[in-house]
Amino acid sequence: MSATQHPDLTPIKPSFTPPSSSSSEEEESPSVSFTIKVLSLAQHIEGGYYAVTHVNPTTIPSPYPQSPLSQRTIDLVGGLAPDFDPAVRRLSTTIYYFLTPNRPLGSFHRNRSRIIHTLHSGRGRYVLIHPDGRIESFVVGPNIQKGEKLQWVVEGGSWKASFLLPDVEGETSSDGLLISETVVPGFEYADHEFLSRERLSEILPEEKAKALEWLVKH
Incomplete structure (x- = not known):
């Protein structure tokens, strides 16, 4: 594949290493803990x-198959919501998402729906693997210059990871x-899937897969 499909992955390396034990809000800095408390944030299975x-x-008629995209995701979240109707989707849903020094990584995953992201504060790097195998990486932050x-x-359909x-x-x-x-359409765990190391090695050459495997959820 061309160089544009597989760019230099040197910048894609962790800036923050979480504690070996499961991190909690109590282990975060006072400023981070304040944000978590004020916005009533909870730990996400993707990280952060x-x-x-x-x-x-x-609600609108669902444009997606009725079966969940990933049984692994459904198992991780303890099953679908009792009121989930596979025939429909909400028009949209919105969340805050927060990466911190103790939870600095959002693991590779994909969603059937498109996701619009808006920055509030801080900096991070996003890594995308598009359905055609093209890798894209960029920094999000306030320095537009x-x-x-x-x-x-x-x-929808692109694998996404992010780190602080x-x-x-x-x-x-x-x-x-x-x-x-x-x-858009609104989020449902039925439309969510984590990338596995096995799948990563199938969609990328060995060298690129090895460079990105730290972004895969274990």
Whole structure:
């Protein structure tokens, strides 16, 4: 494949290493803990923290197959919601999503729906693997002069991972990456799938898969 499909992956390396034990809000810095408390955030299975902020009451006929995309996801979240109807989807849903120094990684996953992201504060790097095998990576943050993104869209079907960067390039601290995500049609765990190492090795050449495997959920 061409160089544009497989760019230099040197910048894709962790800036923060979480504790070996399961991290909790109590282990976060005071500023990070304040954000978690004020926004009523909870730990997310993808990594980081989240809170649902809006669920559109309008429903539409589901454009997706009735069977879940991944049984592994359904098992991880303890099953589908009791009121889930596979025949419909909400028009949209929105969440806060927060990466922190103790929970700095959002593992590779994909969704059937497109997701619109909006930056609130902090910096991070996103890594996408598109359905055609093309790898895309970019930094999100406030420095638009250096090409950092304030808004970005991930289309349904693309694998997505993200990780925290220092608030200031070249330094070592962060108060976390806070964004909003709006999913259209609305988010359901039936439309969610984690990338496995086996699948990663099938869709990327060995060298590229090895460079990105740290972004795969174990």
